Amino acid sequence: xxxxxxxxxxxxxxxxxxxxxxxxxxxxxxxxxxxxxxxxxxxxxxxxxxxxxxxxxxxxxxxxxxxxxxxxxxxxxxxxxxxxxxxxxxxxxxxxxxxxxxxxxxxxxxxxxxxxxxxxxxxxxxxxxxxxxxxxxxxxxxxxxxxxxxxxxxxxxxxxxxxxxxxxxxxxxxxxxxxxxxxxxxxxxxxxxxxxxxxxxxxxxxxxxxxxxxxxxxxxxxxxxxxxxxxxxxxxxxxxxxxxxxxxxxxxxxxxxxxxxxxxxxxxxxxxxxxxxxxxxxxxxxxxxxxxxxxxxxxxxxxxxxxxxxxxxxxxxxxxxxxxxxxxxxxxxxxxxxxxxxxxxxxxxxxxxxxxxxxxxxxxxxxxxxxxxxxxxxxxxxxxxxxxxxxxxxxxxxxxxxxxxxxxx
Amino acid sequence: xxxxxxxxxxxxxxxxxxxxxxxxxxxxxxxxxxxxxxxxxxxxxxxxxxxxxxxxxxxxxxxxxxxxxxxxxxxxxxxxxxxxxxxxxxxxxxxxxxxxxxxxxxxxxxxxxxxxxxxxxxxxxxxxxxxxxxxxxxxxxxxxxxxxxxxxxxxxxxxxxxxxxxxxxxxxxxxxxxxxxxxxxxxxxxxxxxxxxxxxxxxxxxxxxxxxxxxxxxxxxxxxxxxxxxxxxxxxxxxxxxxxxxxxxxxxxxxxxxxxxxxxxxxxxxxxxxxxxxxxxxxxxxxxxxxxxxxxxxxxxxxxxxxxxxxxxxxxxxxxxxxxxxxxxxxxxxxxxxxxxxxxxxxxxxxxxxxxxxxxxxxxxxxxxxxxxxxxxxxxxxxxxxxxxxxxxxxxxxxxxxxxxxxxxxxxxxxxxxxxxxxxxxxxxxxxxxxxxxxxxxxxxxxxxxxxxxxxxxxxxxxxxxxxxxxxxxxxxxxxxxxxxxxxxxxxxxxxxxxxxxxxxxxxxxxxxxxxxxxxxxxxxxxxxxxxxxxxxxxxxxxxxxxxxx
Numbered sequence: 001x002x003x004x005x006x007x008x009x010x011x012x013x014x015x016x017x018x019x020x021x022x023x024x025x026x027x028x029x030x031x032x033x034x035x036x037x038x039x040x041x042x043x044x045x046x047x048x049x050x051x052x053x054x055x056x057x058x059x060x061x062x063x064x065x066x067x068x069x070x071x072x073x074x075x076x077x078x079x080x081x082x083x084x085x086x087x088x089x090x091x092x093x094x095x096x097x098x099x100x101x102x103x104x105x106x107x108x109x110x111x112x113x114x115x116x117x118x119x120x121x122x123x124x125x126x127x128x129x130x131x132x133x134x135x136x137x138x139x140x141x142x143x144x145x146x147x148x149x150x151x152x153x154x155x156x157x158x159x160x161x162x163x164x165x166x167x168x169x170x171x172x173x174x175x176x177x178x179x180x181x182x183x184x185x186x187x188x189x190x191x192x193x194x195x196x197x198x199x200x201x202x203x204x205x206x207x208x209x210x211x212x213x214x215x216x217x218x219x220x221x222x223x224x225x226x227x228x229x230x231x232x233x234x235x236x237x238x239x240x241x242x243x244x245x246x247x248x249x250x251x252x253x254x255x256x257x258x259x260x261x262x263x264x265x266x267x268x269x270x271x272x273x274x275x276x277x278x279x280x281x282x283x284x285x286x287x288x289x290x291x292x293x294x295x296x297x298x299x300x301x302x303x304x305x306x307x308x309x310x311x312x313x314x315x316x317x318x319x320x321x322x323x324x325x326x327x328x329x330x331x332x333x334x335x336x337x338x339x340x341x342x343x344x345x346x347x348x349x350x351x352x353x354x355x356x357x358x359x360x361x362x363x364x365x366x367x368x369x370x371x372x373x374x375x376x377x378x379x380x381x382x383x384x385x386x387x388x389x390x391x392x393x394x395x396x397x398x399x400x401x402x403x404x405x406x407x408x409x
Numbered sequence: 410x411x412x413x414x415x416x417x418x419x420x421x422x423x424x425x426x427x428x429x430x431x432x433x434x435x436x437x438x439x440x441x442x443x444x445x446x447x448x449x450x451x452x453x454x455x456x457x458x459x460x461x462x463x464x465x466x467x468x469x470x471x472x473x474x475x476x477x478x479x480x481x482x483x484x485x486x487x488x489x490x491x492x493x494x495x496x497x498x499x500x501x502x503x504x505x506x507x508x509x510x511x512x513x514x515x516x517x518x519x520x521x522x523x524x525x526x527x528x529x530x531x532x533x534x535x536x537x538x539x540x541x542x543x544x545x546x547x548x549x550x551x552x553x554x555x556x557x558x559x560x561x562x563x564x565x566x567x568x569x570x571x572x573x574x575x576x577x578x579x580x581x582x583x584x585x586x587x588x589x590x591x592x593x594x595x596x597x598x599x600x601x602x603x604x605x606x607x608x609x610x611x612x613x614x615x616x617x618x619x620x621x622x623x624x625x626x627x628x629x630x631x632x633x634x635x636x637x638x639x640x641x642x643x644x645x646x647x648x649x650x651x652x653x654x655x656x657x658x659x660x661x662x663x664x665x666x667x668x669x670x671x672x673x674x675x676x677x678x679x680x681x682x683x684x685x686x687x688x689x690x691x692x693x694x695x696x697x698x699x700x701x702x703x704x705x706x707x708x709x710x711x712x713x714x715x716x717x718x719x720x721x722x723x724x725x726x727x728x729x730x731x732x733x734x735x736x737x738x739x740x741x742x743x744x745x746x747x748x749x750x751x752x753x754x755x756x757x758x759x760x761x762x763x764x765x766x767x768x769x770x771x772x773x774x775x776x777x778x779x780x781x782x783x784x785x786x787x788x789x790x791x792x793x794x795x796x797x798x799x800x801x802x803x804x805x806x807x808x809x810x811x812x813x814x815x816x817x818x819x820x821x822x823x824x825x826x827x828x829x830x831x832x833x834x835x836x837x838x839x840x841x842x843x844x845x846x847x848x849x850x851x852x853x854x855x856x857x858x859x860x861x862x863x864x865x866x867x868x869x870x871x872x873x874x875x876x877x878x879x880x881x882x883x884x885x886x887x888x889x890x891x892x893x894x895x896x897x898x899x900x901x902x903x904x905x906x907x908x909x910x911x912x913x914x915x916x917x918x919x920x921x922x923x924x925x926x927x928x929x930x931x932x933x934x935x936x937x938x939x940x941x942x943x944x945x946x947x948x949x950x951x952x953x954x955x956x957x958x959x
Contacts, residue, residue, distance in 0.1 A: 140866050160864070173870075175875045178873065179873065179876075184944060187944070188948055194923060195949070198920070199953055203959075205959070207806050211862070211864045214865060214868065221870070389752040390760060391595075
């Protein structure tokens with residue numbers, strides 16, 4: 001713990017003396033544990049048009065399946081890049097979830113608890129940040145690229161784990177850029193350091209230490225902010241990822257996990273296809289496929305995929321039935337989520353929907369089961385307990401079970 | 410006389426001082442508090458802590474009673490006063506200050522509505538919230554007794570008082586919020602299964618719901634300046650009929666399972682029942698009564714028999730076993746940090762109060778004095794326990810034995826107002842100030858689920874680079890940094906004024922030297938000098954000493 005002093009209480013206190021020394025970031029923090037990138041399809045992504053196709057059935061729709069690099073796994077013809085990574089994908093085709101409207105669904109699929117409990121559950125990124133963060137990293141542990149997918153917050157875990165939100169192409173918010181020159185920043189930092197140190201000499205209170213620690217991390221973040229600036233490399237990557245916000249977001253996410261960020265979420269907007277499902281979905285996939293495919297490729301190439309879990313998810317799926325405006329509506333009874341990397345056993349389906357896709361045929365998976373699977377993969381105890389006031393609360397609801405077939409443990 | 414005093418003292422040491430004994434002795438409550446707290450120090454072998462220094466006390470009492478730091482003039486006046494009773498005098502002055510009512514209103518409003526309620530935060534209903542606060546201010550201005558304020562909030566008849574119900578607009582939320590805020594119990598835990606720690610069953614929960622099931626909140630058109638964004642204001646009414654129904658588990662039904670269709674039973678109505686008390690006896694509704702068909706946005710006619718009124722009567726009765734205790738515990742925690750029962754809204758059998766005799770003594774006195782809030786606050790803040798030092802090895806933000814002052818972050822309202830004092834615009838400006846949306850977002854709720862402070866990256870980035878803090882520190886428009894920059898005094902005097910204005914204390918020699926050095930280089934270049942002044946002010950409003958009330 002360079003630059004930090006651990007107290008008897010286990011609380012890390014910023015070593016203010018070290019603040020003024022120049023610090024190098026990036027390289028040395030790569031030994032941190034697991035990381036996670038969540039691709040969140042805002043609006044409810046169609047399973048029938050992507051990973052659980054029903055060719056020849058009335059619900060099948062316009063798209064055709066294509067072969068992937070795994071025998072027995074087929075995906076939509078508009079996901080050709082993803083098809084080349086099927087050996088890494090665990091496709092859960094038996095999601096059965098409870099909250100099938102946007103607000104409540106978004107909450108439920110970010111926290112694994114229904115919003116009707118009116119309890120400050122933390123979203124998944126906060127939980128992963130808490131248990132997987134590298135305290136030495138100069139970067140925030142939980143980054144959201146864009147707020148498309150909703151901000152649910154750190155809830156009972158506290159503001160230390162609130163998402164750090166950057167714009168939807170991955171650029172930093174305005175106020176993350178120093179308002180003053182490095183020289184001024186440095187000298188006033190020393191003066192602040194002097195005040196804090198004197199104040200702390202006789203005052204051991206934890207809130208003061210927490211305040212100083214956050215200040216220290218902020219200064220480190222401002223020094224490390226170039227990690228968010230991918231413009232130079234982006235020029236070479238944009239043709240592969242797709243020169244759009246989501247593409248750039250995926251590329252930034254890859255760079256951020258490489259630099260040690262524990263959790264990055266990227267939203268992809270526009271899957272709520274109540275009307276004209278097919279042309280809209282086709283356009284969506286033309287953005288999704290190269291970005292996600294390139295992300296898988298780069299993570300794999302750089303040896304990051306082993307420790308990086310990629311989650312493709314949404315607030316719910318879409319009805320197999322096609323409505324009279326050629327759209328598909330909200331659907332929670334049998335839909336699909338995809339996991340890859342981070343130790344997940346790829347190249348397989350888990351669960352199945354029935355012939356026309358209206359019901360789960362085998363192995364239904366709840367919100368809690370999904371989160372338990374993710375947490376287990378990340379090395380987090382799915383039943384870890386926290387307290388709100390005196391009330392105990394668990395990371396996943398009672399009865400949630402990790403899917404062993406996917407985690408292998 | 411002598412003998413009886415000895416007897417009383419030994420009883421205190423045993424922690425069984427009866428409130429009547431305290432009154433019989435003619436002790437002020439503040440002395441009872443100190444005897445009990447000191448006895449616990451002896452018992453826990455905690456060395457008697459020092460008293461807070463004058464500047465520390467000054468800043469603490471201003472923030473606690475009027476919600477902002479003292480001005481430079483208020484600070485210097487107090488520090489040079491040599492009257493041994495100056496703390497008591499200041500307390501009386503601040504309790505009589507109109508800002509006291511405003512600060513109390515903020516505290517109650519936040520405790521009742523929180524930060525993240527969509528109805529009361531953000532764009533949907535900010536006018537309502539301000540009206541609710543203004544209504545609360547009126548109550549505290551006339552020192553309305555706490556039981557009366559509570560009754561009026563539940564009656565929800567006075568203009569502006571309706572927000573508590575509007576924010577909890579269904580029976581379950583009303584029951585949960587009323588019992589947490591006013592009774593300090595978590596009755597909602599008995600909703601779906603019998604209570605884990607209390608002898609309450611689901612029937613108790615639904616029995617309490619019976620008092621509120623007929624209550625409804627409607628939105629009616631109102632004058633533009635008092636309405637929410639939809640042009641409506643809230644009214645609370647009560648219907649004449651309506652029951653809570655409850656379905657017992659079907660035979661063979663296992664927990665968590667739905668009953669088989671053939672076993673499904675209709676719910677049976679549950680009679681209203683006072684918590685841990687009797688069922689409500691009530692007249693039958695007039696025979697053949699049919700609830701009039703209400704138009705949307707129409708308040709039902711006042712019922713001949715109001716269940717809610719009965720609940721209010723029960724809750725605020727002198728012998729109610731919950732209400733006074735809950736109120737005392739909350740007020741204590743507001744000033745002392747940790748409630749006797751902690752957290753404050755969770756009295757239960759597994760969470761016994763830390764100083765039971767003291768709680769009982771305060772409660773009895775509070776009831777005897779007709780729920781006089783100002784009296785209670787005056788007694789608490791005049792105690793040595795409240796005026797304890799902020800220095801010491803304890804790490805807990807809220808020490809259990811009160812041997813060091815609690816540490817709490819300034820609320821965004823306090824922070825915004827205090828910035829106005831510290832940087833020069835002054836009290837008038839502070840009173841008009843409102844926290845910006847960014848302040849609310851980044852500094853609005855800085856604690857985790859158990860009240861522990863956490864600094865977020867966003868908070869500090871905002872402090873560093875957001876324009877609000879820096880803007881107020883920048884020499885401009887006759888503010889303090891500009892005055893200091895232009896002033897003719899020497900740098901020592903300027904630094905002294907700066908510290909007294911921002912941190913409510915003189916600078917020590919080391920600090921004076923450091924700040925003078927920082928400010929007095931580059932004085933020939935006006936832009937550089939101005940930047941350095943901004944930096945120095947920024948350091949003082951960004952440091953822990955400013956961020957917390959301790």
